Amino acid sequence: MENQSGTNVLVEPTNPRDMRGKVKLSKAELVNSLVNIVGVHRVIHEPDYLRVYECDGYVARNGLPSAVVFPETTQEVAEIVRLLAKHQVPFLPRGAGTGLSGGATPLNGEVILNFARMNKLISVDLDNLRAVVQPGYINLTLSKEIDKDGFFYAPDPSSQSSSTIGGNVAENSGGAHCLKYGVTTNHVVAATVVLPTGEIAHIGTPFGDAVGYDLMGLFVGAEGTLGIVTEITVRIMKKPEAVKTVQAMYDSIAQASDTVSDIIRAGILPAAIEFMDKLAIQAVEKSSYHVGYPEDIEAILIIEVDGLTAGLEETTDKILDICRRHEVRTVKMATNANERALWWGNRKMAFGAMGQISPDYLVQDGSVPRTRLTEALARIQAMSRDAGLRIANVFHAGDGNLHPLILYDSANPEETERAIQTASKILKVCADLGGTITGEHGVGLEKLEEMRYVFNKTELEAQLALRKVFDPQNLCNAGKLIPLP
Amino acid sequence: MQSNLSVDLDEVAKILSETLGDNRVTKEHFNGLETAEMGDAGFHRYDVVRVRIETEDQVAEVLKAASAYQWRVLPVGAGSQLHATHLGAGVDILLDLTSLNQIIDYSPEDMVVSVQAGVTLTNLQELLSTHKQMLPLDPVCRPGATLGGLIATAANGPRRTGYGTFRDVVAGVRVVYPSGDIMNFGGRVMKNVAGYDMTKLFIGSFGTLAVIVEAHLKLKPLPLHRETVTMQGRREDLKILQKRLVHSSLLPTRLEAVSSRVFQNGILSRSQIHHPWLLAIDCDENASAAAYQTSQLRTWADEMGLSIDVFQGVSADDLWTHYQESLLGFDFVLRLNIAPTLLWQIVTPLEKILGEAEGEGVFSLGMTTGVGRLYGKGLSFKVQEELVQQARGLVSEYAGSVVIEKAEPWLQEKVDVFGSIGDFQPWLQRIKDAIDPQNILSPGRFVGGMKNA
Incomplete structure (x- = not known):
């Protein structure tokens, strides 16, 4: 994870801030105090080792x-946070560091609370459909753990083999199957949290509706700015009896995206509808997950339905029929689990595969109403031409969540700047089409300025006022998510 | 609990008439409830000014004036949820939102509808059904209940088993803050992580933070085939069935253990009722899948000696309409939140109390949601109080909670509506203070700490 490019300028750690005449800790005192809480082997402070955590x-x-x-326990987290709050040292939580918007990047010399050691599955209650995990527990591990009993945890971000559930809570992570099953907020029901003051609170409720304002709902997606979750209760689900996956290839992007609208209009709720355009297909075909897609097709849809075996064929027949009505070149169903796994592997590799066709890429995740997809894609194409930059599109079409991948070369500063500008313009288009600037990757540092496309000054101030309720000293992942008005 | 003596209601009416026009402002008696169905007898009757709102700007005007003059404002729709919590310190203004009732934007292909707060659930469902869609929520409520009121009270019903609650379907809201600022949070898209999920704060806030004037709602396809199976048996058998269902691949969208007599007279005849409890199991999948689900349930019924009845299409709709109408007639409702497998354990002692008391009590228990409701009728206040205390004592061991969803103010004054609140209570008060520093919105209407200053 060492920064290998050598082009980035490292920011020197700022000294813990000295405000309002409070006692200022030297770096050595800070480290000593942390060591007093967790022991010498659980604190990293040498600059060479800290570089791993620079972004x-x-x-x-x-x-x-x-x-x-x-930390290893909620109590330790609380003790650490109390120490940092007392001395006004900024801090932030970090899971696996797979976030895509800079939510775990320390720009104020933060102390990072790394949850790698709070990675246990605390309990599973199949009869009541709940599991309790520590924040460092890996998303996919939960589904694997309960798979033998026929259950799964629904939110499935592409990072699920490495991202943590604590991180998923912070980002309100989505995934390919959230079209049917919802995103993280729909599956997290309760949590133990350490607030930025070091106090411990239990929010949400394992069953039914929590009493009081929906603090659990507020915490999910707060990007670790309102507090730190230390124990999470999630809803688990019974695995569908059967799954069917359809692959449809198109000569026209418009026909592919109209297919999506027609499937929904027909009253079908697929588990997932994924879209890849020509450039994305070319990239993944060069990766180890190549499916053998023809080079000249304009778009591919992967449509998945699940449920009871008895009713699925009727549903897939309808889907095949809709695809054919939209001039699909070929459409077929996965004949076995291996074929399905290959198609999904190919799709989930898409971001990484960009390395096959470009030195660097920027990924955005604006979201638009489904019916504006065709228009959004056309405008992205126009922007690609104007900017002279290739843009690949891989996204969750069912819920209108775009993932334009802007290809550029970071060795060329002018091109880098052009790529950043183009990304911002795409988000403006998403906002203008009645959508938003981020569907699942989060605002973090990256989209702070773009927040102004969707919120006015009063709305931003209202959100900052809420943050202040929980973090009066502005220490907990400060500067992320909400821009100063 | 009386009108605020320092507020001259004639003066309030005069000021608001000047801003909004005479025809929108009237003075009336208010008993803290709008429903005639609840016992009234002049309980805490006092004068209020009712303002009939037609635009969100008018909401802003009223709130600005209220902030300036320290008037206390209660946003109301049809008033169908007013019995959910009592009004603490009373109010000066009823902000009547029933005329703010336009469907702003409906895009069937996006499966999203934007409605104003005063749109009724009944009217919305009617419109949606013409496009073969629905809002997949079925709280027990009067036909006139508005979306604004239902969202503000987080009302929910049996369909939460398969579809969740308002927190799962409200994609965004437009609200007016006590300052008069109109703000948008969330939006019309399925996925949105821009900024805090402020929308969640207003759902179930009982009108104590801001006035919801518009909501964006995610829709679902109207099931083309509806099938409900009821299975009756001994309680021990139903517990086994509950477990079998949870561990099966079947897809119930409603899964309730209901007192059988809820369905008596209308759905099941007396001779068709063999046990005090039945499980009602819904399937919203297509006909082939529903047929499979029903055949699986039949197999289990045969194995376990349970009696089974199958309702399809319109007769399934009738069953649930009957459920709604029948339960609406009860004037005392307790909501239990606890692990589904423990629900039975809590219910048994409550049944004992009911068995020895005058009046009637029935139950509906969400077998996977852990939300159970006791509906009472003709129970004395003493029995009601005993039921609440008993239930709270029982759930306290398991981190559950018991909320009074419907009762006369008498009980709500004596027994806390929400019960014990967790260690997060100080933050609830701080959120209230941050958004409504002058406490003008629905004072005293919410959890313990929200008392009027």
Whole structure:
């Protein structure tokens, strides 16, 4: 994870802030105090080791933390946070660091609370459809753990083999199958949290409706700015009896996206509808997950339905019929689990495969109403031409969540700037089409300015006022998610 | 609990008439409830000014004036949820939103509808059904209940088993803050992580934070085939059936254990009722899948000696309409939140109390949601109080909670509506203070800490 490009300028860790005449800790005192809480082996403070934590999956900006500490219990987290709050040292939580918008990047010399050691499955209650996990527990591990009993955890971000459920809570992660099953907020029901003041609270309720304002709903997607979750209760589901996957290839992007609208109009609710355009297909075909797609097709849809075996054929017949009405070149169903796995592997590899055709890429995740997809794609294509940059599209078409991948070369500063500008313009288009700037990757550092496309000054102030309720000293992942008006 | 003596209602009416026009402002008696169905007898009757709103700008005007003059405002729709919590310190203004009732935007292909707060659930469902869609929620409520009121009280019903609650279907809201600022949070898209999920705050806030003037709602396809199976048996058998269902691949969208007599007279005849409890199991999948589900349930019924009845299409609709109408007639409702497998354990002692009391009590228990409701009728206040205390004592061991969803103010004054609140209570008060610093919105209407200053 060491920064290999060498082009990024590291920000020196700022000294813990000295405000309102409070006692200022030296770096050595800070480290000593942390060591007193968790022991010497669970604190990292040497600059060489800290570099690993200079950014998350969003690499455009970075900074060095003051220290990284590895708590093992809620009590330790609370003790650490109380210490930091007392001395006004900024801090932030970090899971696997797979976030795509800079939510875990320390720009204020934060102390990072790393949840790698709080990675346990605490309990599973199949009869009541709940599991309790620590925040560092990996998303996919949960589904694997309960698979033998026929259950699964529904939110499935593409990062699910490495991202943590704590991180998913912070980002309100989505995934390919959230069209039918919903995103993280629909599956997290309760949590133990350490608030930025170091106090511990239990929010949400494992069953039914929590009493009081929906703090659990507020915390999911708050990007770790309102507090730190230390224990999470999630809803688990019974695996569908059967799954069928359809692959449809098109000579026209418009026909592919109209197919999506028609499927929904027909009253069918697929588990997932994924879209890849020509450039994306070319990239993944060069990767190890190549399916053998023809080079000249304009778009591919992967449509998945699940449920009871008895009713699925009727549904897939309808889908095949709709595809054919939209001049599909070929459409077929996966004949076995291996074929389905290949198609999905190919799709989920798409971001990584961009390396096959471009030195660098920027990914955005604007979201638009489904009916505006065709228009959004046409405008993205026009922007691609205007900017002279190739843009590949891989996205969750069923819920209108775009993932334009803007290809550029970071060795060329002018081109880099052009790519960043184009990304921002795409988000403006999404906002103008009645959508939003981020469907699932989060605002983080990356989209702070773009927040103004969707919120006015009063609405931003209202959100900052809420943040202040929980973090009066502005220490907990400060500067992320909401721009200053 | 009386009108605020420092507020001259004639003066309030005069000021608001000047801003909004005479025809929108009237003075009236208010008993804290709008429903005639509840016992009234002049309980806490006092004068209020009713303002009939037609635009969101008028909402802003009223709130600005209220902030300036320290008037207390209660946003109301049809008033069908007013019995959910009592009004604490009373109010000066009823902000009547029933005329703010336009469907702003409906895009069937996006499966999203934007409605104003005063649109009724009944009217909305009617419109949606012409496009073979629905809002997949079925709270027990009067036909005139508005979306604004239902969202503000987070009302929910048996369909939460398969579709969730308002927190799962409200994609965004347009609200007016006590300051008069109109704000948008969330939107019309399926996925949205821009900023805090402020929408969640207003759902179930009982009108204490801001006035919801518009909501964007995610829709579902109207099931073309509806099939409901009821299975009756001994309680022990139903518990086994509950477990079998949870571990099966069947797809119930409603899965309720209901007192059989809820369906007596209208759905099941007396001779068709063999046990006090039945499981009602819905399937919203297509006909082939529903047929499979029903055949599986039949197999289990045969194995376990349970009696089974199958309702399809219109007769399935009738069953649930009957459920709604029958339960609406009860004047005392307790909601239990606890692990589904523990629901039975809580219910048994409550049944004992009911068995020894005058009046009637029936149950509906969500077998996967853990939300159970006790519906009472003709029970004395003493029995009601005993039921609440008993239930709270029982759930406290399991981190459950018991909320009074419907009762006369008498009980709500004596027994806390929400019960014990967790260690997060200080933050609830701080959120209230941050958004409504002058406490003008629905004062005293919410959880313990929200008392009027």
